Amino acid sequence: MEWKNYAAQIKELLGFKGNPVAITYSMKPPSSPAKGKFRVCDAFLQASNGKVIDFTVSTSACSGGTWQLGLSECPKGEKDKALKEFLVNGMKLYCSIATFHRAQALTTSPPLGLAEHVILSPLAQSEFRPDIILFICNPEQACRLFTLDGYDTGIPPRIEMSGATCHQAVAYPVVTGEMNISLMDYTSRHIRGYKPEDLLVSVPYHRFLGIMRSIEHCTAGIAKMEIPKSFHRIIRTDIK
Numbered sequence: 001m002e003w004k005n006y007a008a009q010i011k012e013l014l015g016f017k018g019n020p021v022a023i024t025y026s027m028k029p030p031s032s033p034a035k036g037k038f039r040v041c042d043a044f045l046q047a048s049n050g051k052v053i054d055f056t057v058s059t060s061a062c063s064g065g066t067w068q069l070g071l072s073e074c075p076k077g078e079k080d081k082a083l084k085e086f087l088v089n090g091m092k093l094y095c096s097i098a099t100f101h102r103a104q105a106l107t108t109s110p111p112l113g114l115a116e117h118v119i120l121s122p123l124a125q126s127e128f129r130p131d132i133i134l135f136i137c138n139p140e141q142a143c144r145l146f147t148l149d150g151y152d153t154g155i156p157p158r159i160e161m162s163g164a165t166c167h168q169a170v171a172y173p174v175v176t177g178e179m180n181i182s183l184m185d186y187t188s189r190h191i192r193g194y195k196p197e198d199l200l201v202s203v204p205y206h207r208f209l210g211i212m213r214s215i216e217h218c219t220a221g222i223a224k225m226e227i228p229k230s231f232h233r234i235i236r237t238d239i240k
Helices: 002-014 040-047 063-068 076-091 096-105 141-151 165-177 205-214 231-237
Strands: 021-026 051-056 117-122 134-137 181-182 201-202
Touching: 002 134, 002 141, 002 205, 021 040, 021 165, 040 051, 040 063, 040 096, 040 165, 051 096, 063 076, 063 165, 076 096, 134 141, 134 165, 134 205, 141 201, 141 205, 165 181, 165 201, 201 205
Parallel strands: none
Antiparallel strands: 021 117, 021 134, 051 117, 134 201, 181 201
């Protein structure tokens, strides 16, 4: 369970106050999940603070989150009407239902039917190999994560910032294998505990391994900057 060893290292390196969150799609439940019902965007904070949360159809308190995690189909009938009414006339996040439809149609579809459980836990406590590691972080910490990710490959991430927070932070990286950054949807930012400067960075586990390998070699990790003499000569020439 190498991820447990990595948890303390990445937390200390980047100065995270909370824990990195392991997110795993599983056919089996965790051994000791917290009791109750949860909303996904709220559960990120709770898992970062130590809780183990097992999302199923019965434990998810948000129908939109249940859908975005892939645990159920898209809301239909009266639930669909209620959702559109809430987003357009309640929260006023979209000017019309056509705009809402466009936003959904142009984003990646959720991983419907992938698993029966979506487990969130502190990375150091995760019983299962993570599919995604989520960081609640500030812009500088996010910058370092993305720089460490690009050190090995030079391949820029393909970001998807539209849709619900749970879509951006879980569904999109699970389906595509892409690292993602989320400003969060404005509704999620109303949840007590998030700071104005908080961002969410979601890292597929295979890319997280690359981040950990890059730490000792990259200045976004612990490597020291060294300016070659040839670069000094170029600078002096440019100044003249």
